[in-house]
Amino acid sequence: MYYEQLVMWRIELADLIGRTRELRDLQQAWEAAQRAEPQLVVLWGRRRVGKTFLLTHFAAGKRHIYFTGTRQDSERRQVDRYAMSLRDQLGEDVADLIGGGFTDWEAALRFTLRMAADQPLLVVLDEAPRLLAGRPDFADLLSAVWESRSAGTRLLLALSGSAVSVMEQMLGPQGGLHRRAALERRLDPFSFTDARAFLPGLAAAQYVEAFAACGGYPLHLRRWDPGASPEENLRELAFTPGGLLLRDAMDILSEDLDWRGGYERVLGALGAGTRRRSRIASRAQQRIDYTLDRLRRAGYVRAVRPHGSPATADPLYEITDPYLAFWFAVLREDADLVEGGQGHAVQQRVRERWQAHLGRVFEEVAREHAVRLVGSGELPAQMTVGRWWRDELTEIDVLGLLDERTRLVGEARWQSHPLGLRDLQALRAKLRYLPEPHRDVEFALWSRGGGGPDVSGEGPVRLFTCEDMV
Numbered sequence: 196m197y198y199e200q201l202v203m204w205r206i207e208l209a210d211l212i213g214r215t216r217e218l219r220d221l222q223q224a225w226e227a228a229q230r231a232e233p234q235l236v237v238l239w240g241r242r243r244v245g246k247t248f249l250l251t252h253f254a255a256g257k258r259h260i261y262f263t264g265t266r267q268d269s270e271r272r273q274v275d276r277y278a279m280s281l282r283d284q285l286g287e288d289v290a291d292l293i294g295g296g297f298t299d300w301e302a303a304l305r306f307t308l309r310m311a312a313d314q315p316l317l318v319v320l321d322e323a324p325r326l327l328a329g330r331p332d333f334a335d336l337l338s339a340v341w342e343s344r345s346a347g348t349r350l351l352l353a354l355s356g357s358a359v360s361v362m363e364q365m366l367g368p369q370g371g372l373h374r375r376a377a378l379e380r381r382l383d384p385f386s387f388t389d390a391r392a393f394l395p396g397l398a399a400a401q402y403v404e405a406f407a408a409c410g411g412y413p414l415h416l417r418r419w420d421p422g423a424s425p426e427e428n429l430r431e432l433a434f435t436p437g438g439l440l441l442r443d444a445m446d447i448l449s450e451d452l453d454w455r456g457g458y459e460r461v462l463g464a465l466g467a468g469t470r471r472r473s474r475i476a477s478r479a480q481q482r483i484d485y486t487l488d489r490l491r492r493a494g495y496v497r498a499v500r501p502h503g504s505p506a507t508a509d510p511l512y513e514i515t516d517p518y519l520a521f522w523f524a525v526l527r528e529d530a531d532l533v534e535g536g537q538g539h540a541v542q543q544r545v546r547e548r549w550q551a552h553l554g555r556v557f558e559e560v561a562r563e564h565a566v567r568l569v570g571s572g573e574l575p576a577q578m579t580v581g582r583w584w585r586d587e588l589t590e591i592d593v594l595g596l597l598d599e600r601t602r603l604v605g606e607a608r609w610q611s612h613p614l615g616l617r618d619l620q621a622l623r624a625k626l627r628y629l630p631e632p633h634r635d636v637e638f639a640l641w642s643r644g645g646g647g648p649d650v651s652g653e654g655p656v657r658l659f660t661c662e663d664m665v
Contacts, residue, residue: 211252212392212413214245217380221253221353224378228351229315235341235375236353239362240382241494242447243412246355249382250319259317260284260307264325273329274303285310300330304340311350318350324358324365334371341375357450359493383494384411384516387560388567391665397421399661400643403609407556408433408440410518415439426542429549433526434538441533444522451493457481458490462514465496466523470511487512495519502581502594503630517556524552554609558582558592561607561641564664565593578602589628593639601629605639605657613647614640619656 211218217238224234238246254261262280264273274297282290289310297303310316320326326333341352354372356362359381365372366379385393387406393416394402404425409415418439419428433440452458457479464478476483490496491512498510514520525548526533529541562582568574578597584590595603606622608614622638639657640646646658 211249213385213389214249214382217249217382218253220378220380221249225253225257225315225317225351227377228311228317228349231347231349233311233341233345233348234351234377235345235372236351236378236380237362237366237372237376238353238355238380238382239359240357241359241384242357242450243414243443244382244384245413246357246382247321248413250321250353250355254317254319257317258285258314259319261319262321264320264322266325267328268325270299270329273326274298274300277303281307281310300326300333301336301340304337305344307352308340308344308348308350311348313349315349316351317353319353319355321355322357323354324356324361327361332371334365336371338371338375359451360489361451363492384518385413385416386411387563388665390416393417394419394421399665401425402665403557403560403661404553406560407517407553408521410516410521412443412518415443415518430538430542434533434542436534436536436538438533438538440518440522441526441530444519444526447519448495452489456486456489457483458486461486461490462495462519462523463527465512465514466520466527468524470513471509472512475512499582501583501585502579503583503596503599517559520555521552525549550609557609557641558607560664561605561659562593564641564659565595565603565605565639569595575602583629585628589625591625591629593641594629596630597633600631600633601626601636602633603637603639604629605641607641609643611643613644614642614650614658615647616649619646619650 221236224236228234238250240246251261260280261284262277265276278293278296281293293306297306307318330336364370366376367373390406390411391402393413394405397405405416405419405428408429409419418432420431432438435441448458460479460481461475461483464475467478469475469478472483472487475487487496491498494515496512497515498512500506500508500510514523525545529545532541562580565574565580569576569578569580574595575597578595580593580595582590582592583594591604592607593603593605594601604622604626606618618640619638622640626632626636637655637657639659640650641659641664643661645660650656650658
């Protein structure tokens with residue numbers, strides 16, 4: 196069948212990278228379904244994180260139905276399309292049983308369960324939140340049918356969705372799927388270290404730039420040409436009309452957010468460097484309590500506090516995702532000019548913005564590297580890592596606390612020339628502002644160029660380059 200050929204072609208084109216845990220969990224659920232233990236599985240995460248690729252990879256070779264919900268369709272149209280999917284993907288015998296189709300989703304779901312009475316069946320309802328447009332109580336209906344009809348069947352029913360807030364509402368205390376699923380997994384973009392698998396041969400410093408622009412999205416990373424320079428890749432992907440990085444941010448966000456809530460204005464304020472709640476509200480020119488909270492719950496924004504400070508301390512806010520941060524900090528203001536064919540001029544104009552964004556990503560990657568050093572035993576196992584600041588007085592990129600005392604003080608700079616003794620002395624001078632020093636306090640410097648010869652002999656100091664971080 197055409198769909199099976201399409202799935203196999205996609206898998207042959209690019210093998211699945213990462214998602215080992217999710218694939219293992221799906222396989223265990225499939226084995227349970229084969230034992231007549233029906234499994235309801237829910238996978239969700241924003242667009243481009245690889246949900247569909249994971250599920251099509253998993254479905255290959257299994258008796259399955261793959262159905263994708265469409266926007267703003269009525270229940271009648273969705274159910275008719277689902278019946279067509281059954282006919283196309285399960286063959287003529289099932290087509291005869293379906294006859295003229297189904298009257299509603301309840302009839303369609305009951306029929307699906309009957310199709311799994313004797314033979315194992317995998318059913319994927321992709322972009323399930325779109326089904327609510329025609330049937331607002333779809334989650335409650337599914338839950339009721341599942342509870343009353345699924346026992347003894349060999350069905351694995353997987354729901355997937357890009358509307359993060361809607362999916363989490365379905366699974367929440369008031370949602371129709373609350374405590375119904377045997378497996379719930381949220382898929383987020385790949386981390387800095389995991390995303391490396393998409394560009395394994397790229398020089399470490401160039402990989403930092405690729406990740407700062409693409410984030411952890413598989414499609415973006417696959418489109419980054421390892422044979423071209425970062426500037427050439429950005430010209431093609433971000434500063435050319437219709438470029439993937441230029442247009443994809445709005446596609447990712449539109450699946451989950453209603454722009455009438457002013458989400459783009461709040462994200463734009465954050466992209467422009469505004470961090471405090473009151474200043475974000477002023478720049479966005481709106482009340483932001485609900486908007487900011489929803490962005491935070493959906494994972495687009497995070498609240499950060501000085502490491503070691505109480506939870507009641509006033510937080511700063513920032514965009515969590517490197518790619519979305521790149522779009523709002525570097526591209527948003529000039530996107531229309533790029534689409535109008537002036538991308539070359541815009542790319543020159545935003546160089547400082549791009550370098551500032553790179554610096555922020557490099558700092559975050561340095562903190563992640565410090566966390567990995569703790570996990571590997573190179574730093575004390577009980578040490579926690581974060582950033583620290585005190586008003587406008589001083590800021591520490593990497594602060595490690597052990598027993599509430601300062602154990603590691605680090606600085607990360609996206610600069611090509613080596614850091615010298617003066618940089619180390621400036622970092623040591625900040626110790627007087629920090630929590631009480633541990634007796635074994637260490638200092639660390641992260642830089643593209645590493646540390647100069649005058650630093651290496653200066654006592655307990657660790658020097659890291661991009662190669663160490665990658």
